[in-house]
Structure formats: structure tokens, C-alpha cells
Amino acid sequence: MNRKLPEYTVSLRNLFRVYGTLFAGVLIILCFSILSPDFASVDNMINISRQISFLVIIALGATLVMAVGEFDLSIGAMASLGGVIAAKLAVSGQPIWLCILIPLVSSLVIGYINGWVVTKFRVLSFITTLAMGTILGGITFWLTDGATIFENIPESFRYLGQEMWFTIPILSFIMLFLTFVFWYIMSHTPFGRRLYAIGGNESASRNAGVSVAINKNMAFALCAMLATLAGILMASRLGSAQPTSGDGLFLPAYAAVFLGMTSFKEGVPNIWGTFVGAAIIGILANGLTMLEVPSFLQDVVTGCIVIAAVILQKTGRDSS
Amino acid sequence: MLEVKELDKRFGFHYALSKISLDVQAGEIHALIGENGAGKSTLIKILTGIYQVDSGKIFWNGQDIQIREPKAARKIGIQVVHQDRQLIRSFTGYENLFLGMSYPKQKWALGIHWKQMRVEAEEVKKRLGIQLNLSKLAKDMSPSEKTMLEIMRAAMMDCRLLILDEPTAALNDEESELLYALIHKLVAKGTSILYVSHRMNEILRLSHRVTVMRNGKIAGTFPTNEMNKDKLVQLMTNQDGTTKVREHKSSLTGKPEVLRLTGISSMDQKVKHISLDVKQGEIVGVFGLAGSGRTELLETIYGTRKRKSGKVEIQGERVESISPKHSLSKGIILIPEDRRGDGLVLDMSIRENMTLSTLSRFSSLFHMRKQREQTEVHAWMERLQVKATSSEQAIKELSGGNQQKVVFAKALLSKPILFLCDEPTQAVDVMTREEIHQLLREQTTQDSGVLFVSSDVQEVLEIADRIFVVHDGATVAEFQNEAVTAEQILQVCYNQRKLSDVENE
Numbered sequence: 001m002n003r004k005l006p007e008y009t010v011s012l013r014n015l016f017r018v019y020g021t022l023f024a025g026v027l028i029i030l031c032f033s034i035l036s037p038d039f040a041s042v043d044n045m046i047n048i049s050r051q052i053s054f055l056v057i058i059a060l061g062a063t064l065v066m067a068v069g070e071f072d073l074s075i076g077a078m079a080s081l082g083g084v085i086a087a088k089l090a091v092s093g094q095p096i097w098l099c100i101l102i103p104l105v106s107s108l109v110i111g112y113i114n115g116w117v118v119t120k121f122r123v124l125s126f127i128t129t130l131a132m133g134t135i136l137g138g139i140t141f142w143l144t145d146g147a148t149i150f151e152n153i154p155e156s157f158r159y160l161g162q163e164m165w166f167t168i169p170i171l172s173f174i175m176l177f178l179t180f181v182f183w184y185i186m187s188h189t190p191f192g193r194r195l196y197a198i199g200g201n202e203s204a205s206r207n208a209g210v211s212v213a214i215n216k217n218m219a220f221a222l223c224a225m226l227a228t229l230a231g232i233l234m235a236s237r238l239g240s241a242q243p244t245s246g247d248g249l250f251l252p253a254y255a256a257v258f259l260g261m262t263s264f265k266e267g268v269p270n271i272w273g274t275f276v277g278a279a280i281i282g283i284l285a286n287g288l289t290m291l292e293v294p295s296f297l298q299d300v301v302t303g304c305i306v307i308a309a310v311i312l313q314k315t316g317r318d319s320s
Numbered sequence: 321m322l323e324v325k326e327l328d329k330r331f332g333f334h335y336a337l338s339k340i341s342l343d344v345q346a347g348e349i350h351a352l353i354g355e356n357g358a359g360k361s362t363l364i365k366i367l368t369g370i371y372q373v374d375s376g377k378i379f380w381n382g383q384d385i386q387i388r389e390p391k392a393a394r395k396i397g398i399q400v401v402h403q404d405r406q407l408i409r410s411f412t413g414y415e416n417l418f419l420g421m422s423y424p425k426q427k428w429a430l431g432i433h434w435k436q437m438r439v440e441a442e443e444v445k446k447r448l449g450i451q452l453n454l455s456k457l458a459k460d461m462s463p464s465e466k467t468m469l470e471i472m473r474a475a476m477m478d479c480r481l482l483i484l485d486e487p488t489a490a491l492n493d494e495e496s497e498l499l500y501a502l503i504h505k506l507v508a509k510g511t512s513i514l515y516v517s518h519r520m521n522e523i524l525r526l527s528h529r530v531t532v533m534r535n536g537k538i539a540g541t542f543p544t545n546e547m548n549k550d551k552l553v554q555l556m557t558n559q560d561g562t563t564k565v566r567e568h569k570s571s572l573t574g575k576p577e578v579l580r581l582t583g584i585s586s587m588d589q590k591v592k593h594i595s596l597d598v599k600q601g602e603i604v605g606v607f608g609l610a611g612s613g614r615t616e617l618l619e620t621i622y623g624t625r626k627r628k629s630g631k632v633e634i635q636g637e638r639v640e641s642i643s644p645k646h647s648l649s650k651g652i653i654l655i656p657e658d659r660r661g662d663g664l665v666l667d668m669s670i671r672e673n674m675t676l677s678t679l680s681r682f683s684s685l686f687h688m689r690k691q692r693e694q695t696e697v698h699a700w701m702e703r704l705q706v707k708a709t710s711s712e713q714a715i716k717e718l719s720g721g722n723q724q725k726v727v728f729a730k731a732l733l734s735k736p737i738l739f740l741c742d743e744p745t746q747a748v749d750v751m752t753r754e755e756i757h758q759l760l761r762e763q764t765t766q767d768s769g770v771l772f773v774s775s776d777v778q779e780v781l782e783i784a785d786r787i788f789v790v791h792d793g794a795t796v797a798e799f800q801n802e803a804v805t806a807e808q809i810l811q812v813c814y815n816q817r818k819l820s821d822v823e824n825e
Contacts, residue, residue: 188687188688189683189686190680190682190688191686193676193679194676196672197665197668197676200668201662201664201665201666203662204656204663205665205676206624206644207622207644207654207656207663208644208676209647209649209677210645268667
């Protein structure tokens with residue numbers, strides 16, 4: 001009976017709760033547009049879309065793992081290793097498709113191992129992936145001796161990272177394509193439904209006949225693959241592979257997921273939320289740089305915004 | 321000393337307690353008994369400030385009081401030793417003892433004065449005549465030692481009324497004797513005891529008065545010396561002819577078996593060599609007291625608990641059920657006891673919960689057919705009369721009964737031939753309870769079998785065609801549900817308990 005009464009107010013509040021983060025993003029864009037005349041230009045928007053592509057791709061994977069209620073701390077190291085392997089293969093003269101395929105396939109295996117350790121031996125994913133990250137970092141260092149790979153990298157290796165289609169970077173296309181694909185997977189396939197069910201209640205999912213272990217392992221595998229792809233694309237963009245290039249993506253990736261959890265599907269990791277979260281972080285970095293804010297302050301601002309968003313979402317939720 | 325008047329407590333539409341009146345005198349051992357779900361635990365939780373009453377009054381030494389939080393209860397002198405021990409496993413006895421109190425501090429520093437703590441603890445030990453090594457970690461202590469420790473902890477605070485919730489459940493006779501001696505010592509010092517137990521013998525021996533609870537009401541308070549075991553059981557079960565007459569069923573003889581268990585045991589020995597069978601169209605009840613292994617039996621069949629040995633046959637075909645997924649594919653479905661913990665994904669909608677077991681039916685290739693899903697879910701919501709705003713409503717917003725209906729719809733969607741129901745009507749209103757019973761009966765007319773676990777004897781008698789009694793992980797009796805009474809069934813349980821006590825000596 002009483003559920004019909006406050007429809008208007010509820011929907012307005014819900015609207016804000018569900019799209020609040022999106023509004024905040026728009027607000028940030030407006031602020032920067034006023035403060036810096038160059039910010040709102042088409043060129044800069046294209047630039048931002050390229051800058052955030054790595055972050056979006058790696059964060060998509062983190063979203064999957066968080067959807068099943070786990071954590072993958074090895075994604076940064078995974079990205080670095082991916083870039084290094086791809087670059088090494090390119091230098092050794094392998095065809096470009098192989099340079100991409102080999103690291104992607106190996107990362108699927110590594111990610112699956114992450115999942116397997118977690119599900120089979122019931123080790124906390126925190127610990128497992130922290131250790132895996134250390135292992136991968138070691139391997140990367142062994143492959144590179146700690147030096148950046150930049151000599152003799154063929155032109156073709158730079159294609160995906162530096163070229164444009166119709167004046168839009170290929171990177172941006174890849175980012176949008178993957179976001180769309182994973183949105184589809186998470187919300188329109190049985191697999192996605194199962195991942196969310198596992199994250200929601202593992203025991204109930206098991207009782208409902210869901211293979212918890214296999215689905216979790218798959219989430220870890222896909223997460224590792226996306227991290228590796230981000231690493232490869234970054235190497236392609238830079239035309240070189242640094243042994244620590246992916247490390248800087250790790251924290252922002254989770255920040256993006258957490259920001260994303262505050263929007264669309266409230267409290268649940270979701271793909272478009274992650275996209276918006278990553279975009280906000282990217283836009284902040286871009287805008288603050290344009291305003292010549294020193295980079296340490298940028299980090300401070302980004303961190304504060306994540307905390308504020310999560311608090312806002314929590315209080316919004318409790319008051320309902 | 322303590323007097324409660326006309327307490328009411330509701331959970332949703334369900335009355336957990338109604339018009340409870342009770343008094344405990346100073347220095348009295350007052351026993352509280354009743355079947356599972358009679359409301360004993362709820363009453364204790366109210367007295368210790370965990371739950372708040374909906375109406376009614378509590379008087380403490382003649383004063384009208386309200387107990388708003390556990391701290392408040394402790395402050396006025398109501399201490400409790402819960403059934404599930406409230407100790408920190410990785411702390412020593414000393415550390416646990418002082419938990420929640422201010423640790424003795426060193427004079428000029430902020431550090432804990434360990435020596436002082438030990439001295440104080442030894443004093444209490446001497447005062448109560450307890451032998452206990454307090455430097456042991458709680459996790460290394462036996463159940464008896466843990467109970468002693470908790471009572472010590474209670475005694476260190478201002479302890480006017482000590483509530484003991486099944487303190488001897490995990491103790492053997494010798495340990496129980498120690499506990500009785502301790503209780504007498506406390507009572508001699510003027511402490512009152514509210515003693516909750518299933519064990520008739522100790523209640524008859526220990527208590528001055530006994531209060532019997534039944535279905536959230538008081539069935540009566542009596543001086544213990546006027547009571548005996550039979551009278552108590554009769555009061556608990558209320559055999560005054562109000563039991564519903566079960567619908568007569570056409571003979572099941574000659575019907576093929578849906579399920580046959582031959583000597584199955586679980587890895588952790590919670591289930592020991594159980595054999596039973598369920599025929600097509602039959603509802604088999606499994607009754608046992610708390611901790612008897614009834615839930616574990618279902619889990620072992622379904623595959624959530626590891627099976628060690630034994631044979632499970634479904635329609636004559638042997639299944640090595642290693643996972644719930646496999647069981648489901650064989651037509652077995654479990655309705656778990658803990659609906660929210662093991663049955664539902666609370667953050668998901670009704671639709672998403674209902675189709676979780678049967679996702680492949682609603683998808684072609686990789687695509688979810690949401691339209692088809694929607695239609696089917698609506699059909700089931702209508703059929704089971706799930707009350708909700710829409711199929712997209714979050715499941716956590718529904719009442720317990722409606723949640724359970726969704727659990728059943730999910731089960732029915734997988735077209736099972738064997739239902740393993742674990743307390744399916746727990747915390748469900750009376751209407752839904754009837755609906756669930758009706759649903760299960762309907763299923764049996766379509767030749768499904770049901771294994772129905774309940775801690776409520778009346779319910780088992782109401783619905784089952786045949787009843788197995790389990791105790792300590794094994795079946796101890798089998799009854800055709802024709803002339804058997806609740807008293808007979810309970811008697812078996814209590815006698816078993818006595819027997820196993822004897823064995824432990």
C-alpha cells in the first residue's frame with residue numbers, strides 16, 4: 001500500500017543515487033571547461049579517450065574478479081610482463097599477431113592458476129595474487145635485466161598504440177569495443193549471471209548448482225588477460241616496454257571499480273560503472289595537468305574523490 | 321528478583337513470543353524447557369538486551385526496567401553463558417576472562433598488569449573451587465573447560481542472575497557433575513540461575529521450579545518436585561488432541577524407491593552409517609534434536625558435505641554425488657535450512673534468484689533470453705502467490721515466507737524428483753507454512769519423493785508418511801506415521817541421550 005505513495009521522490013533520489021557518479025563526472029568536466037579553455041576541445045577529448053584506454057581495459061578485468069568477491073593484486077605486474085614479452089617477441093622478429101597472442105594466452109593460464117590456488121586450496125585471493133604479482137615481477141626483471149626495451153622495435157608493433165582510424169585512436173576503439181563486450185557478458189549471458197551470483201552468495205550459488213570454482217577461475221583468467229592486453233597496448237603506444245610500466249595502473253584500476261560500484265548497479269561491481277570511474281580518474285588527471293597542478297597533488301585529489309564517492313554512496317544507501 | 325510480564329516479540333508477522341510471564345526468585349534455580357523453536361532463545365536474547373520487546377514489562381528487584389543493549393544487562397547483574405561459546409579462540413584463559421572488563425593496569429605505565437590479572441583470576445578460581453589451567457589458549461580447551469571459563473567470567477562481574485543456555489550440551493556426565501557443583505556454589509552465594517536445557521534428568525535433579533514453553537507461549541510453571549519426565553514431555557508437546565488429522569494416503573507399498581541410502585557416512589563423521597529409503601510419492605520425516613546430524617545428513621546426500629562411504633541410489637541408479645551441480649542433474653534439490661545464508665543471493669532480484677539453477681534453460685548459445693525468463697518467473701510468482709511489487713524487486717525486501725516461496729520456485733524449475741527439505745517452514749508465517757506443506761503434498765502426487773527434516777515434532781507428524789529419528793549422526797528409530805505420538809518420538813531422543821551419557825562414563 002504505502003509503497004505506491006512516494007514514487008516521485010523515491011525515483012528522484014534513486015536517480016541521483018544510481019547516476020550520482022555520472023553527474024559528478026559531468027560536473028568535473030564542466031569545472032575544467034570553465035577553468036581551462038583548451039580542456040573542452042575535440043582534440044583534448046580524443047586525447048583523454050586515448051589516455052584512459054589502458055586504465056579502462058585493466059579495470060574491466062578487476063571488475064570481473066571483484067564481481068565474484070575476490071581481489072587480484074597481480075594485475076599491475078601482469079601488465080608489465082605482458083608488455084615486456086610482446087616487445088621482446090617483436091624485437092626477435094616474430095609476426096605481430098604472434099607477439100600479441102603469446103602473452104595473452106600465457107596470461108590466461110597464469111590467471112587460471114591464480115583462481116585455481118584460491119578455489120582449490122582456499123587461500124585468500126589477496127595473498128595468492130600478491131605472491132603471484134611478486135613472481136611475475138621477478139620474471140619480468142629476469143627477462144629485461146631491469147632495463148627498458150626500446151631498441152629494434154619494428155614499426156608494426158606501434159600500429160595499435162599510435163595509429164588512428166577516422167581521426168580517432170585505435171586504442172579508443174579497442175577500449176569501447178571491450179567495454180561493450182564485457183558489458184554484454186556480465187549482463188546478458190548466463191556466465192555473467194553466475195559470476196554475480198557467486199559474488200552475492202557463494203554458498204547459495206553452489207546449492208543452486210553453479211560450479212563456483214570453475215567460474216571463479218575463469219574470472220581470474222579473463223582478468224589476467226585484460227591486464228596483459230593493457231600492458232601490450234601501453235608498450236605499443238610508447239614504442240617501448242618498461243619492466244614496471246604496469247605497476248602504476250594497479251591502484252587506479254581498483255579506484256575505478258570502486259567508483260563504478262557507486263553507480264548504475266549500486267554496490268555491485270559493474271562494467272559501465274567501471275568505465276565511468278576510469279573516465280573520471282582520467283579526466284581528473286588530464287584536467288589537473290592542464291591547470292599545471294603538480295602530479296603529487298593530483299594523486300591526493302584522486303584519492304579524496306574515491307573516498308568521498310564511496311562515503312556518499314554508503315550514506316545514501318543507509319538512509320533509504 | 322526478576323519478573324517479566326506479558327512479553328510479546330514479533331518477527332514480521334510471526335509471533336516468536338506472546339504473553340510471556342515468568343519470575344525468578346533470589347537464589348533459585350529456575351529451569352526453562354521447551355522444544356526447538358518454542359521461544360527459549362528469543363526470551364534469553366530479550367533478557368540479555370540483544371532483542372527488544374514489542375510489548376510487555378520487565379521488573380528487576382521490583383523496578384520496571386528496559387534492557388536496551390547487552391552492556392545494560394551485564395551492568396544490572398544479568399550474565400549469560402550462551403550455547404555457542406563466546407570466547408576468542410586465540411586468547412588464553414586469562415585474556416578471555418578479563419575480556420570486556422578493564423584489564424588491570426600497571427601503576428605508572430599503560431601496559432597490562434599480567435601478574436595482577438593472574439592473582440585476581442586465581443582468587444576467583446579458589447572462591448568457586450574450579451580447577452582450570454588458564455594459561456591455555458581457548459581453542460585448546462575442552463567444551464567443559466570453556467563452560468567453566470565462561471561461568472568464571474560471569475562470576476567475576478556482578479552476577480545476580482546467571483542464564484545458562486544448554487550448558488551441558490557438549491559435556492559428559494563427569495563434567496556435568498562438576499558444573500552442577502559449581503552451580504550449587506553460586507546459588508549458595510545468592511545468585512539465581514535460569515537454566516535452559518533439553519535434558520530432563522538434570523532439570524528434575526537440579527532445579528527448584530520449572531517453566532515449560534510451547535510455541536512462544538508459557539505452558540506453565542511448576543515446582544519441580546511435583547513433576548516427572550512424562551508430565552514434562554506432555555506439557556512440551558501438548559498432546560491434547562488438537563493435532564490435525566493427516567489426510568489419508570493411498571498405499572505406498574509396491575511403489576518404486578526414489579532414494580535409497582545404504583550406510584552412508586560423512587567424512588567428518590557427523591553422519592554415521594545411515595540407511596534409509598524414500599518411495600515415490602512419499603514424504604519421509606527426519607526428526608532429531610539439535611546437533612543430531614539431521615542437516616548434515618541432507619548435506620551429505622546433496623554433496624555439500626564430503627561423503628566418506630556408503631551408497632546413494634536415485635531411482636535404482638547409483639550416484640556418486642560429488643557436487644550439488646551433479647545432484648541437481650540427477651533430480652535432487654536441497655532446500656537449505658539457512659535461507660538467507662545458503663539459499664538466496666540477497667542482492668539479486670526475485671527473477672535472478674529464481675532462475676539461478678536453470679540458467680541454461682533460459683539462454684540460447686550465450687545469450688540470456690530475458691523475455692522467456694520473465695514470463696516463466698511471472699508464472700511461478702502467480703502460482704505460488706509470491707507477494708512482491710515485481711519480479712525485479714530485490715529478494716532481500718521480501719518477507720521470510722515470500723523468500724521461501726522463491727526458493728521453492730527455484731527448486732521446482734529444475735523439475736526435481738527428490739526434495740531434501742531442511743526446516744523449510746522455519747521463520748515462516750502460518751499461511752505460508754500451510755502452502756509449503758500443500759506444495760510438497762502436491763509434488764508427491766506427481767511421484768516425487770520428499771525427505772523432510774524438522775526440529776518440530778508436530779510438523780513431522782503432520783506431514784510425514786514415515787518418520788526416522790536420528791541421534792548423534794545415526795538413525796535410531798523408524799516409525800510408520802500411523803499410531804505414533806510426539807511423546808513416543810521425543811522419548812526415543814531423550815532416552816538415546818541418556819544412553820550415550822552412560823557410554824561416556
